[in-house]
Amino acid sequence: MKNINYKPRGICARLINFNIDDDNKIRDLKFLGGCNGNLKAMAILLEGSDAKETADKLSGNDCGGRGTSCADQLSKAIYEAID
DSSP states (O other): OEEEEEOOSSSSOOEEEEEEOTTSBEEEEEEESSOHHHHHHHHHHHTTOBHHHHHHHHTTOOSTTSSOOHHHHHHHHHHHHHO
């Protein structure tokens, strides 16, 4: 199992932490800061999902014209972890 601590840029969340297990599944996703309810829901929905498929789906998601979002920053963290 691989543990990832990712410092996102351009969003309200200050840290993204998650694990990728030996089957490339996302485990124990947590955000520090950001929209608490939405990010907790995202963590529940993504538990056990395939890392690459998740990153592909979330990549490019925009929040309020920032050019990025918590979901987009998560995709960047996942891509870094699996490359």
